[in-house]
Amino acid sequence: MKYFGTDGFRGEANKGLNVYHAFKIGRFLGDYFKTDNGYNGKIVIGKDTRRSSYMFEDALSAGITSSGSNAHLLHVTTTPSVSYIVRSENFDCGVMITASHNPFYDNGIKLINSKGEKMKDDFLEELEKYIDSDIKDIDLAVGEKIGRTVDFIGGRNRYIGYLIQTVNKSFEGIKVGLDCANGASFTIAKPVYDALGADTYVINDKPNGFNINVDSGSTHINALQKYVVENGLDIGFAFDGDADRCIAVDSKGNVVDGDGIIYVCAKYMKNEGKLPSNTVATTIMSNIGLYKALDQIGISYVKTKVGDKYVHQAMEENDYEIGGEQSGHIIFRKYANTGDGILTSLRVMEAMIDQKTDLKSLTRDLKIYPQVLENVKVKDKEETLSNEKVCQMIDQVNKELADSGRVLVRASGTEPLIRVMVEAESDNKAKECCQKIIDTIKSENLTI
Template structure:
């Protein structure tokens, strides 16, 4: 990770950590970098947060000042930018969003010409320009660029989704929580056009209510809606619509682990789970692994982060992977997580199997999980401690295969994360406390 760009772009409080000057210079560098000998072609999308307009226009102005033709997609899901960059042969794409963060944060995520996250060496070059360590020549005369409102982009994206999952949803009643975010631009229209009856909540964005007590990180309202009414499935998106958490008709959450299990089994039954493999992160629930074993489906683990899931899938041509958070990648079709594509895949599975989401979830027991963060002075010293390793091993022996412990460092903070899965919440607490108390007593 660089000075500004983390694993998911630049992110921070608008006009504090993330400034207009930063956006302007990012746009300028991309326009210049891709514009050598031609007008660069750049796509920009945004979510619904208040600061989205100003960052969108700063990026567009910067790119145009170095000769780029900038296409403004407007409010859209992040995966729409990823798809359209590759499909319509843009040089790169930019998404203005802070995903599931509160409205006062914003972010800038950059995609290369394939719709994949930008190579790190290019991001480091952009950072040098942001810090004024390098200079570039602005366009003049008829070389100056322009920007274009591109109304057709979302229609192309939605048509593509319906072409790869042409499921007839007639007779299905679906409740959706749009997080007052990007999904407001596509979800209801797409699902309705496939024949479903759709009722939406959190679908009136005003710039400051994105993710506010709604969406995939706060699905409580959707859970109530599912319990009190007769719907086949509930769908909760996050702010930029690249994640999905579903809710069954009993009001129970269907997170990313359930989705990987349900879709993995369905793809295997159709002989379409390439190499019989599902990619997860180390934070996937032990219950998922036991259920995949029972279904005779192989799995592999990566570090936490969709970036690592995608790298593993790309390297080995695996078709299905994702995270507990609902960030699911169907690599046969897309190079990033897509909440609406995930929703369509779930609905397709229900339709083709003739089963409810509860019936499709059978065979997966989610172990209770407890995660506690411990602040430390030096993460490496803690993890290298031989006595700590013995404490962790004692927990493993007590779990005896009916649970697991994971002790790992935070990637961004001076924290050790202690996670235990066991048969009961009480056991989780007992084993987490054993490790946490040791770390604290040693004064780490």
């Protein structure tokens, strides 16, 4: 698709994604849901803490209401809260304004269907056609048909209540660190943990419109590692800008990424009889160490393309209970249809408390292999992947690593890049093998 990738319509604010795009998206949504259902459409909007999110919220609201539907504003909130509100409050559609873990000058628009899932491709294709067409294609609503904007901050509070009620035990006496990335979770995470009785310590919870994800959150985990160790905390959780990701830190400052969280939670669920499929959904980027650890405890797994929407699709089609990505997008189908960072952290807490141990102990049998990922700019992605010598080198490296590592070479979906990923028992070995493949690509004159 031209605009909507796996994570919505994203670009630098007022450059790649501008206010006119947002207005036209609003116009299309307002008209589509008004027409389809024979009444004023009901659309809910959330946003993260970027300066431009307020501008896009206004443009979307104007577009929706001028087409004859109603825009309900959750204000600053998380992506998973929009997903929850859409499906629990019978909205036609949800919109989240966020660029997730990207810098403040980027922004994005994610669309969520009435089931709380990412919008289907055929809908997005129709929307993209409209974005590139004449705005006069849709009539402006007049008189009593003009939609209205509704302050819906109460929906965010209902989501907080929902998160709390998914937990049936107290967190009393546990020191928990939360890194809110100066993003959307700053309004939600602490109230949840306070209500559950934790001793809650929070960092990066003072957004100013420009500091979202800056040296903080799940993509800059060193800030939380240091904070947990210096303050003697039992555990820490870092979220990204829109809080659909979660990365954990144990009491010693060791990082437990999405693969580690999947391992801890899937093993716990199996032991509790809550994993009837005995299978987890991962992406092709999950670490070989996760698969070896799952093999040891007799849990099966499937591998999807990169992107949490593909993980969710596999879970829906096969009735899997848990799935996710190394980056911290974890889906628990019993509770949500999308990755939810705060919900994920609660499930880790549950596993830890029920088993009367700490996170470090829960991950002791999981060995994450060092991973090297390099991007190579190429003239032609297909030609590179089918090149005889490149394929031979990939085979050679795979044989060299045997069962002590793996190679994954794939094309970027949006850029002229080949991504070369190697996992091995040591950093040096991974770098060495990765470089062999890159050197072969270069020697074949395939690079730009």
